[in-house]
Amino acid sequence: MPYPDEIVLPLRQHAGNPATLCVKVGDHVERGDPVGLADGWISVPIHASASGTVTDIGWWPHPDGTMAMAVRIKVDRYAPQMTRPRMVPHWEGLTVDQVVQAVQDAGVVGLGGAAFPTHVKLAPPADFVVHTLIINGAECEPYLTSDHRTMAEYPDRVLFGIRVMMQSMGVPKCVVGVERNKPDAIAALQQALPTDLDITILPLTVKYPQGAEKMLIQAVTGIEVPSGKLPVSVGVVVQNVGSVAAIAEVFETGLPLIERIVTVSGHGLRRPANLIVPVGTKLRDLLAFCDGVTPDAAEVIIGGPMMGQAQANLDAPVVKGTTGVVVLEKHETRLDKVYPCIHCGRCLEACPVFLNPSLLGDFARVHRFKDMVDEHLADCMLCGSCAYVCPSNIPLAQLFQASKAALRRVKAGAT
Amino acid sequence: MSQSITPKLVVTASPHVRSQDSTPVIMWNVVGSLVPIIVAAGWFFGIGALLVIAASSLGALLTERTIGRGGTLADGSAVITGLLLGLSLPSGMPLWMAFLGGAFGIGFGKVVWGGLGQNVFNPALIGRAFLQAAFPVAITTWPTVGGPFLQLKGDLFAFPFTRPSLDAVTSATPLGLLKFEGKTTGLMHLIIGNTGGSVGETAALLILACGAFLAWKRYLNWRIPVSILVMVAVLSTVIHLVDPRRPDALFMLFSGGLMLGAVYMATDMVTSPVTNRGRWVFGGGIGALVVVIRIWGGLPEGVMYAILFMNALVPFINRATQPRVFGTHPGSSR
Numbered sequence: 001m002p003y004p005d006e007i008v009l010p011l012r013q014h015a016g017n018p019a020t021l022c023v024k025v026g027d028h029v030e031r032g033d034p035v036g037l038a039d040g041w042i043s044v045p046i047h048a049s050a051s052g053t054v055t056d057i058g059w060w061p062h063p064d065g066t067m068a069m070a071v072r073i074k075v076d077r078y079a080p081q082m083t084r085p086r087m088v089p090h091w092e093g094l095t096v097d098q099v100v101q102a103v104q105d106a107g108v109v110g111l112g113g114a115a116f117p118t119h120v121k122l123a124p125p126a127d128f129v130v131h132t133l134i135i136n137g138a139e140c141e142p143y144l145t146s147d148h149r150t151m152a153e154y155p156d157r158v159l160f161g162i163r164v165m166m167q168s169m170g171v172p173k174c175v176v177g178v179e180r181n182k183p184d185a186i187a188a189l190q191q192a193l194p195t196d197l198d199i200t201i202l203p204l205t206v207k208y209p210q211g212a213e214k215m216l217i218q219a220v221t222g223i224e225v226p227s228g229k230l231p232v233s234v235g236v237v238v239q240n241v242g243s244v245a246a247i248a249e250v251f252e253t254g255l256p257l258i259e260r261i262v263t264v265s266g267h268g269l270r271r272p273a274n275l276i277v278p279v280g281t282k283l284r285d286l287l288a289f290c291d292g293v294t295p296d297a298a299e300v301i302i303g304g305p306m307m308g309q310a311q312a313n314l315d316a317p318v319v320k321g322t323t324g325v326v327v328l329e330k331h332e333t334r335l336d337k338v339y340p341c342i343h344c345g346r347c348l349e350a351c352p353v354f355l356n357p358s359l360l361g362d363f364a365r366v367h368r369f370k371d372m373v374d375e376h377l378a379d380c381m382l383c384g385s386c387a388y389v390c391p392s393n394i395p396l397a398q399l400f401q402a403s404k405a406a407l408r409r410v411k412a413g414a415t
Numbered sequence: 416m417s418q419s420i421t422p423k424l425v426v427t428a429s430p431h432v433r434s435q436d437s438t439p440v441i442m443w444n445v446v447g448s449l450v451p452i453i454v455a456a457g458w459f460f461g462i463g464a465l466l467v468i469a470a471s472s473l474g475a476l477l478t479e480r481t482i483g484r485g486g487t488l489a490d491g492s493a494v495i496t497g498l499l500l501g502l503s504l505p506s507g508m509p510l511w512m513a514f515l516g517g518a519f520g521i522g523f524g525k526v527v528w529g530g531l532g533q534n535v536f537n538p539a540l541i542g543r544a545f546l547q548a549a550f551p552v553a554i555t556t557w558p559t560v561g562g563p564f565l566q567l568k569g570d571l572f573a574f575p576f577t578r579p580s581l582d583a584v585t586s587a588t589p590l591g592l593l594k595f596e597g598k599t600t601g602l603m604h605l606i607i608g609n610t611g612g613s614v615g616e617t618a619a620l621l622i623l624a625c626g627a628f629l630a631w632k633r634y635l636n637w638r639i640p641v642s643i644l645v646m647v648a649v650l651s652t653v654i655h656l657v658d659p660r661r662p663d664a665l666f667m668l669f670s671g672g673l674m675l676g677a678v679y680m681a682t683d684m685v686t687s688p689v690t691n692r693g694r695w696v697f698g699g700g701i702g703a704l705v706v707v708i709r710i711w712g713g714l715p716e717g718v719m720y721a722i723l724f725m726n727a728l729v730p731f732i733n734r735a736t737q738p739r740v741f742g743t744h745p746g747s748s749r
Binding site: 142214218224225226227228229298299300301303305306307308309310311312314326328330332333334335336339340341342343344345348349352353354355356358359376379382384385387388389390391392393395397398401 | 423424425426427428429430431432433434436437438439440441490492530531532533636684685686687688689690691694733737738739740741742743
C-alpha cells in the first residue's frame with residue numbers, strides 16, 4: 001500500500017525490553033534509519049519505515065490495548081522513499097555471532113504474532129543441542145493468510161532464510177510444517193527445495209491450534225515438550241515463516257524489518273487483501289485503503305479472531321507482530337448472553353493440552369488461583385478453543401488470562 | 416484516503432468468534448426431540464397421557480418462574496425437566512400429583528442448588544423419586560394401553576388427599592408381570608411400545624431413534640447410553656446363561672424405563688461426567704445397578720435409583736478421570 005501521511009512507531013513492538021529512543025522532535029529520518037536502539041540482549045531496534053520528520057514523541061495507543069511511547073513521523077510526500085546506501089553483508093563470510101548481530105541490528109522479531117526477538121533463538125544456550133529446525137507455516141488462525149502468501153509467492157526467500165539459519169546454527173535437519181489447506185504453498189516450496197540441505201515440507205492436518213509452538217512440535221516430531229520447558233530442551237527451535245523471510249531479506253538487501261505482510265480481512269471489510277504494509281501505518285489508514293468497512297462492521301481485531309486483540313482506537317498502528325487485521329460484523333461478535341456452565345464437557349474435548357477448562361473456569365470465578373495452578377493453568381496458552389465451543393458463551397480464555405495476570409501480581413508482590 | 420472510518424467499535428476479549436451451538440439451542444433441540452415420544456404416548460395411552468405430561472410441565476415451569484433466578488424459562492431446561500417427569504409417570508396419575516412432582520423436581524432438584532448447571536441430581540428424577548415415596552400406589556397403577564383417544568382412564572381429576580378410586584382397568588408392566596407373576600411379554604410389543612407402563616417409556620425403538628438424532632447433532636454424548644445398554648446386555652446375558660429363568664438381554668433392554676433413562680435422563684449434561692472416560696464409568700455403573708435392582712431388588716424397576724445413585728458419584732468420577740495434561744507424565748501431575 002502507499003505510504004500514509006503519518007506513521008507512528010511504538011518503541012515497544014517486541015517481547016523483552018522496549019527500544020531506547022535515539023531521535024528527537026524535529027529530526028529528519030530516512031527510510032530504514034533507526035529511531036530506537038536495542039536495550040540489552042532480548043530487545044531489538046526500531047527503524048523508520050518511511051522518510052520524514054519526527055513531529056512528536058509521546059504516549060500513543062498501542063494495538064495491545066495499552067498506551068506506549070511512540071515516535072510520530074510526518075511522512076515526506078515528495079521523498080523517493082529510498083533507503084540510505086548500505087552494505088549487504090555476505091552471510092557465508094560471517095561468524096555465528098556476526099549473523100546473530102546482523103539479525104538483531106535489523107530488528108527482526110517473530111512475525112507470527114508474539115514478536116519474540118529472532119536473534120535470541122538463533123543463539124540457543126550452549127548446553128543444548130538443536131537437532132531440528134521447524135518452520136511454522138501452519139497459520140491456523142481463521143482469516144489469516146499472510147504466511148500462506150509469503151510461502152506461495154516468495155518460496156526462494158523462505159528457503160534462503162532457512163539456509164542461513166541451518167548453516168549458521170549448524171542444524172542438520174529442517175522441517176517446514178504447512179497445513180494441508182495450502183496446497184499452492186506446499187507446491188511452491190517443493191519446487192524451490194535445494195538439493196544440498198535436509199529440508200522436508202510436511203503437510204499437516206488442518207486444525208486449530210496447529211500453529212501453536214508445542215502443538216507444531218508434536219505434530220512434526222511426535223515429541224511433547226514437557227510442561228513448563230522450552231522447545232530447545234527437546235532439541236528443537238521453531239521459527240515462523242515470515243521471520244525466516246525477514247532474515248533472508250537482511251542478507252539479500254540489507255534492509256531492516258520496516259514493512260511486513262498483513263492480512264486485512266473479515267466480513268466487515270469491503271475489500272479484503274494481503275498487503276505489504278509499512279510498520280507504523282495506522283489502522284484507520286489501512287482500512288481506508290481497503291475501501292473502508294461495511295455499515296455492520298462492529299469489531300476490529302489485530303491478529304486472528306481466536307487470539308487477536310480487539311481495538312478500541314483505530315489510531316493504533318500496525319506493529320511488527322501484526323499478522324492481520326480482521327473486521328467482524330455485529331452478528332459475529334460475542335455479545336450474547338452468558339449462561340451458567342452446564343458441564344457439557346465440550347471444552348475438555350476442545351482443549352489442545354487436555355486441561356479441564358470447565359473446572360478452571362469455576363475456580364477463576366471465585367478467585368481460587370492457587371487451585372488453578374494445581375490444575376495446570378500454566379500450560380494454558382490462551383488459544384481460546386474452550387471459549388469458542390462453549391455453548392454457554394462463558395469467556396473462559398478471558399478468565400484464564402485474568403487469572404494468570406492475578407497470579408503474576410501475587411508473585412510480584414511477594415518478591 | 417479521504418474516507419473517514421468511525422464505526423462504533425465492540426471491544427471484547429479473545430476469542431472473538433464462537434460456534435453456533437448455544438445452551439438454549441441445545442435445550443430446545445432436546446425438547447424438540449421429545450415431541451415424537453409425546454405423540455406416541457398420546458397414541459398408546461390416550462389423552463390422559465398428554466394431560467399428565469402437561470401437568471408436570473406446568474408444575475416445573477411455574478416453579479422455575481416463581482422461585483428461579485428470573486429470565487431462566489427461555490433457556491428451555493425447565494421444560495425438559497417437566498416433560499421428562501411426565502413421560503416417566505403412569506397415564507392414570509392424578510394430575511395434581513404430576514403437577515406437584517414437577518414443582519418438587521424444579522424446586523428441590525434444581526433451584527435450591529443454585530439453578531441451571533449447579534444441581535447434582537437429575538431434577539426430573541428427583542421429582543419422580545418424591546412421587547414414588549409420597550404416592551407409591553398412584554405411581555404404580557398403570558391403565559391399560561389402547562382404547563379410544565378421549566377416554567379418560569385412571570383417576571386424573573382426583574382432588575388432593577382424597578382416597579384414590581381404583582376402578583380403572585389397569586395392567587401391570589412387563590417387568591412387574593415377570594417379577595410378580597412370572598409372565599413374559601413378547602419382544603415386538605416391547606420394541607414398539609404397546610405394553611403397560613409409564614406414558615413415555617414404552618416406545619423403545621422411537622426413543623432410540625430420537626436419541627440417535629440428538630447424538631448425531633452432538634446434543635447428547637453417545638457414550639453414556641451405549642455404555643448403559645452394553646452393560647445391561649452383558650450382565651443380563653451372563654445371568655440368563657447361569658439361570659435361564661432370569662430374563663434375557665433383549666427383554667431387559669427393551670422393557671421398563673431403561674431406554675428413556677439411558678437416552679434422556681442419564682445424558683443430562685449437568686448431572687453426568689465431563690470427561691469421556693468418566694462417561695463410560697458412569698454409564699457402566701448405571702447399567703450394573705439397573706440389573707442388580709431389577710433382578711435382586713424388591714422393585715421391578717431400578718433405572719431411576721441407578722441414575723440418581725450414579726449422579727451422586729459424578730464429582731468423584733470427574734476427578735478420577737481427568738485427562739493427562741500435555742507435556743506431563745501420568746502420576747506426576749498431582
